[in-house]
Amino acid sequence: MEVTRQPTQERAIFLRNLTTTTEQYTMQQKLSLEDIEWKTVAKRDLAPTFKAYDNKQAQMILDLEMYIPAHHVARVIDEMIEAIPDQQLFAHYTGGGRSSYHPKMMLKVILYGYSQKVYSCRGIEKLLRENIPAMWLAAMQQPDFRTLNDFRGVRLKSLMDELFETMIQKLIADHYITMENYFLDGTKIEANAGKYSFVWKKSTLRFEEKLKEKVQATLAHIHTLTQQEASEYAAAEPDEFPAKLEKAAVVLEEKVEELTEQIAAATGSEERKSLRKERSVLKQPLKQIREDFLPRFTKYEQQKACFGDRNSYSKTDSDATFMRMKEDHMKNGQLKPGYNVQMATENQFILFYSLHQRPTDTRCFIPHMEQLAASSLPFPKTVVADADYGSEENYLYAMGEEKEPRFDFLIPYGNYMKEKTRRYKKDIRHASNWTYDEHDDRFICPNGRYVRFKKYQMKKNASGLEQSFKIYECEDCSGCPFKASCTKAKGNRKVHWNTVWEELKAKAKKALEDDEKSAIYALRKVEVESVFGHIKGNRSFRRFSLRGQDKVHTEFGIVALAHNLLKVAGIRLTAFLKKRQHKKSWAENITLFHPTFYFGDLLDSPFFLGCRYSSMCEQSDNSSASASRPRSTSTPRR
Template identity: 80%
Template structure:
């Protein structure tokens, strides 16, 4: 029993001891002190190798490699020598391209990058050109070698197997000019104001003729283009007569006679002042405006080369016009192959000038051009077909009514002659009412672009008392059909090409190819407005944008290839200088 009690006491001691020991330990637990890495921003630091901080796949390295591969004589051409030592064009071009790749489009912003951004500092070799020097290089010197520089880059992309120039995906986008939105000059208004001014000039000349009592031959009405010359001659006659009257006033002592002479002189001075200060300056201004218009309907006073166009980025959200440029871009694998800038808002008449500029360059001509229905016209199809039926290139371009003609509603519509029965032997159509529509004559029309189109005119034998006439035509007489044989043949060829399985698959890539490039430029990199003014300067600036886009594309491919070799994939968005997150 004693042993049992001893055992029980010992057991109780074993039960209570650990709990008391734990309570004591919890009371004496030490407190943790936060630890930090050493930090002292006042301590002097030295970067021995700035290049080591730039990742191998960074766009700055792509820019450096591309510019260094360009022959020196190509970039040194604008420099004549002499004067103050200039910054090297390689360095200037690198920092400007890097700025545009980082959504920095002002030279003040590029200057700030060179002072604060590590890749820009490395590209500039720690040199710091100011914004005036950068702007002079971009707006003056780059114009002389921009086209050659872009062509050199495209040739390099072809040699590196990034592109082939076989499929040429073409489309347009409108970019706002660096101009006031309300600085418009309209051609119709200018012509109307000029016509009213010429009427006032003729009335004033007739009044002067009455005052001066000149012979009709001296003050005869002339052609509108000769009005400035006639006004100058009239000014000389009026000045002589005013001077003569001034001398008579000085020699006359009679008060009433002097007053009459002064009134006569005042009557001559008034039209003389009007001609000098109003008529002649306005005629000169309207002549300059007509020369500035060319074949356009409007231009901006701030940037006379810009035309007012309807754009998707409407600041008032009500379809207002804004000054801008029509940029034609061709892509392949989402690389920009070629570009051109135009002052016309529509695409139809920009196709041939764009292809002519491509043919004049050193780049190879494409095998197939793919574009939307905005380019589908008789003139463009004939240009692609070439002279003497020798094809310049194949086209996958639908005409304007292609999609509409595929609908069931169009095929059942009796109004369209394409749905009628045609008898080739007798060269006649049979209308839905069973009456003959016979060939009548040939007719030639001239399109707005200057193309002469040949039409065959067919006329129904008798449309009187036809129950289908209200739905067929609004003409009072018989129904006529204007049939363009060449255009219908070209439409049939375009339709056959678009319905081919292999070619339709290529055409389906158009939206992915071109529209994604537009979204990158205008959406992701926010380039929606030019910084420079004038057609040549704008052409140069968009060339920088296109070069930056292609270099960013190469950098992205290089990064993807690097990750593929490691068997990793990138997760989420990250800064170029932060540590990347990868998954196996």
């Protein structure tokens, strides 16, 4: 349906000669809808038209780079990898043989695959055939998945730490990070291992004890069979069982050979039958020693060496430890094989990372900081972490042995939040709520009785740290009305007071309650927790593809590099959008104020009024001439 406007004669003349002044534009907006006549016109029959399409026609792309935006992550990857000196990468290659793919190309392709949530080498190989940015980064080369996997698992294993430190140094030079505030936290990522391939340390020790009991009985039985020959092996120490069994097996083998020779020399059937029966009695414990006892002792020794200070490991990936994961689809607290990834961030960039076999974050703090100190990266000024890292051992490490501390720390201890509650402050079980007399070195309990110092006592915690405690004991708790709510001991109440720990807690509390430092600590959740969300949630990296701690360390390094490159690409995209929005808003402002700027002051000028008057005169002459002509009924062309 088409619409034809038929305004009145006078207004038609005015609209045809309408100028671009502000006043005339306002008059045009005031035209009433009552002057518009709607008329139905027959529509012409038009054939549909389409743009030319023929996918069988030969086509050619002369330049892949023209299809990649300026702020694309592929360009960031290309820029970062090209900044690495060639000698740094070539040092990990030996000369000779067939020409290898260029390490920069392989790095770019793998990093781009991880940035696109493609973590398998077969998937990256598919990207090289179908994805335009991947084709551009590879310069149309197509290494197969075996070559990619060999580069990722073998070549990068010796190169990753140096490569990651080079990238962090470049981010510092480009002013993305400063390494001043070091936000540290840990997360557990599942290993590439079977969920039910566990080996428990307690079970291994229990099985070994049962085996030793069985071996002891077998050695006594061998002593009975061989009389004097094996008598020296009957009484064996538990740690000497494998050697004793080996000697007993040698004695049994010699005895079996003698019986075999006697059987061959015997002439009577009854004699041979008796010798064979005697030989079979000796063969049974010999077979048990060779095929059962000695292999099991060897297996248990290997398992104990693999455990180290761990309580479990996986048969599929012996470096993985069974830990409690947040992703518990069975809702039963199932343990899964995994690694504890310790990671630090600033401005949501990953500054440093380390992988550990211990499930708790407390005992991973010092090894992580030692690895950071051994690297070429600058040491941070302030370390910010949650209460999982707040232990006496970690505080002492931060303080250092010298007068000046290694670094400032914002790490709350375990009961920091609980001590702020009103319920804790009114609980008389805690000696920190009692009155302390520093002069006499004694506490005064809520009942007004003295709790005097008795002795010093040294204790060793689970990590091996020796702690010094001062033991205080109440003078008399008999008849105390608060004893039931104060202690469960039958005798007098004793207080174990760790002076060093209390001083360290006071220092940590003072730092956390400072206004400036508390604002820094409040950024912890925004910093490191959001990075974990991006890696595990947005990019779905919840399980490693490689096995072994060294290879897993390399793989998470690729994940960390891809995250940092995506972060740089996001910052550049944000800057690009802001710049384009600023240009758009500036152009809109110029267009909006353009008529007022040029014509606002000229509307009332004599020259402008004269022009308007002569234009109105022409309009009146034209309208009188057009009134004598007949009106056309055809549809005007738009």
